[in-house]
Amino acid sequence: MLHRSRRLLSSVVLASTTFFALPLLAAPGSQPDSPLLNAMSTELHRAVTSLGAPSAGKADDDSQPAPYFVSYDAHDLSTVSITAQQGALLGDDAANNRVVDVVIRVGSPALDNTHGQHRASAITTVPLPLADDQEALARSLWYATNAGYGKALQTYLQVKTETGVRADEEDKSPDFSKDTAQTALQAPAPSLSVNRAAWGERLRALSAVFREYPHVYTNFVMMTAQSETGYFVSSEGAKVVTPHQLARVVVFASTRADDGMDLFRAQTFEARTAAELPSQKEMEAAMHKLGASLEDLRKAPVTQPYDGPALLSGRAAAVFFHEVLGHRLEGQRQRGDQEGQTFTKDIGKAILPPFLSVADDPTMATFDGTYLSGYYSYDDEGQRAERVALIQDGVLKTFLMSRLPIASFASSNGHGRAQIGLMPTGRQGNLIVSSTKTVPDKELRQMLIDEAKKQNKPYGLYFDDISSGFAVTNRAAPQAFQVIPLVVYRVYTDGRPDELVRGVSIVGTPQAALTRIVATGNHPEIFNGECGAESGSIPVSAIAPAMLVSEIETQRQEQGTARPPILPPPTAVSTAAPEVHE
Known part of the structure; x- marks a missing residue:
């Protein structure tokens, strides 16, 4: 609701990727008196x-x-x-x-x-x-x-x-x-x-x-x-x-x-x-x-509601997985009368295609040279951070646990996190999606065009950048999600140039959306940001390759009624940026 793997991603994905984990303990004798x-x-x-x-003289x-x-x-x-x-x-x-x-x-x-x-x-x-x-x-x-x-x-x-x-x-x-x-x-x-x-x-x-x-x-x-x-x-x-x-x-x-x-x-x-x-x-x-x-x-023209194939860039896919899947695998969402419990009964069952695996590893400090916001060595309940294999080959294995137990999972796995002043709950750190069914970006784009032709669609959608979104996990409301893309293109099947469009909002339900992933790219990308939930705003990261989805649903964003500024901006005295010496 937009907050490190020892051996997590497949060899295909890690072919050109490096990661670095910071040491957990300082050298002996380096801790000053506090x-x-x-x-x-x-x-x-x-x-x-x-x-x-008992007080003195009292039972x-x-x-x-x-x-x-x-x-x-x-x-x-x-x-x-x-x-x-x-x-x-x-x-x-x-x-x-x-x-x-x-x-x-x-x-x-x-x-x-x-x-x-x-x-x-x-x-x-x-x-x-x-x-x-x-x-x-x-x-x-x-x-x-x-x-x-x-x-x-x-x-x-x-x-x-x-x-x-x-x-x-x-x-x-x-x-x-x-x-x-x-x-x-x-x-x-x-x-x-x-x-x-x-x-x-x-x-x-x-x-x-x-x-x-x-x-x-x-x-x-x-x-x-x-x-x-x-x-x-x-x-x-x-x-x-x-x-x-x-x-x-x-x-x-x-x-x-x-x-x-x-x-x-x-x-x-x-x-x-x-x-x-x-x-x-x-x-x-x-x-x-x-x-x-x-x-x-x-x-750009305003898009119309759409239901068809789509391609998400790696960054867009990372945000998509954080919102659509990650929040529903947080431990506290599996208990309580108000929780939707989307995947609570699905341990040992396939919830993703078999070529996808998902882990959360907050002990990873960097990925491919980029610092990860979701890095930490101990969580906010004093528990050592752990790499957690959430989904292996499409099969759900466990949840992100704080010290709030749930049925069949009685212990923390180092994911109790919170903003200062709030009680820790199971939260994401570095959510990492890996794939064994990877293709180059050019081939993935052609697969999008082929899928659109197969469905008799004039175009497929390409989501280049996504801002944020929200996931409804409360059972009082539909178990749905909404993600707000920032840059979206129509990729036409007849060879016309891609067309930039605006006003797009991705909507759907997780169980339907996650099973429609057809293939992934071979280059993972990183999303760093802040995530807000009941235990506050915390830094998080998500890593994923580009993903081709056979069907995704979009709707129009809220239009707005205010006009652009009537008075033009003041005439610039100088448009030159200040000179900077690094």
């Missing part, structure tokens, strides 16, 4: 041994049971964010933040305060002092723990009442899994180093490129860089320190057609650090492509 980690460990021990214990009180699980998940984060628009800076900010999620579970793993719709009752989030003042840190943790314990107690009483009057649930799995507590003290993330003045000039130059395209009415270019160290301790004995770095340039530009349809293009560049982002020349070339594409799009 006042924050010490304060967390000390206060956690005090909380566990004190909460629920044990069953109305205040001791928590059976407590964890502290702190984030020490430095960020830089610079934004430009129309060739000028909009913002240049740097910040340091510390925050902690305190999770408290009361009851037992079989039934606790997080049951059903009450998962949020376990978490309390507070800011922490930036200074390494152990007493100040301890008092902040103490206050959050007390608040969290009171909330957990109240909700646990409510849960016990509800379970006594409700009908039996379909899935009677426990509320918390029994997993091995991890210990991994990695070196903290390095200090954030960004030449803000130089990057300000680079972003000004990038946004100024759009001045050359008179119908690109709005644009912004944003660079964000972050250096984060996560600290996780739990009453089970877990102690995990994990570094994370990410730098990203996000570009957005939009126009409006004469008939009122709003159109946009977007592009993202990812790297571990700002210094590793692509060159200015490469990014400026991408800006020109986006600007020219928008000028072409606003003049």
Whole structure:
């Protein structure tokens, strides 16, 4: 709802591809003493041994049971964010933040305060002092723990009442899994180093490129860089320190057609650090492509509803799989009265053609030289990240699991993820689609034309770029998806040149769409981005080759009624972009 394989992709797909996994542990002796980690460990021990214990002179009180699980998940984060628009800076900010999620579970793993719709009752989030003042840190943790314990107690009483009057649930799995507590003290993330003045000039130059395209009415270019160290301790004995770095340039530009349809293009560049982002020349070339594409799009004809063969580029296929399949393989979607449970009963059954396999491997840091947003070494519940083979040769094998068990899957596989302040759930990291039925792009295009002729269609559709989409997984609504393409062409069977069209929206149901994949290309492509769901916005990646689908359904997007600007843009004093020295 648009957030690394050891040996995942077939030899055919990996023929010209390399990947790199970052080391999980720092060298012995490289972990400096951490006042924050010490304060967390000390206060956690005090909380566990004190909460629920009888007060002096009082007998044990069953109305205040001791928590059976407590964890502290702190984030020490430095960020830089610079934004430009129309060739000028909009913002240049740097910040340091510390925050902690305190999770408290009361009851037992079989039934606790997080049951059903009450998962949020376990978490309390507070800011922490930036200074390494152990007493100040301890008092902040103490206050959050007390608040969290009171909330957990109240909700646990409510849960016990509800379970006594409700009908039996379909899935009677426990509320918390029994997993091995991890210990991994990695070196903290390095200090954030960004030449803000130089990057300000680079972003000004990038946004100024759009001045050359008179119908690109709005644009912004944003660079964000972050250096984060996560600290996780739990009453089970877990102690995990994990570094994370990410730098990203996000570009957005939009126009409006004469008939009122709003159109946009977007592009993202990812790297571990700002210094590793692509060159200015490469990014400026991408800006020109986006600007020219928008000028072409606003003049393109509006598509009509379509049902027929289609070809998705690798990037488009990656987004398609993330939305249509990936969300439905997240563990928590297999239990609960509200979930559609599309594939819950399909373990051991074929849900894809036999030449396709799908895995999620967050331990892969790069793919073919490109940094992957979905990389992490430990998840947000302190569990080691794992490569998970979800589908092998078309057959469903398992789901993406947090520490929320489901029938037949009682343990986490390192995919418990969440935005700060929200409870982790099973989420995608790096979703990777591999194929044993690959053909070159030219041959795949001819297969599209042949399939369109076979179906007596005048053309097939080629989806070059896709923005985002959403997948409905709640059983109260149809189990459908919608994906929004940005660049779509009609590929005619009579040899006419391809025709750019606009206003296309891909719709359908997953079980029908996924079984109609006929063949794939031999060159995987990457989608990096952010994914939003009930546990918040997290970085994710998806990798897939181009895919030929025998049948796909599209509908028209919302039209819009506003006119393009009546007043023409001001006469440019100079259309030249600012000079940049890298």
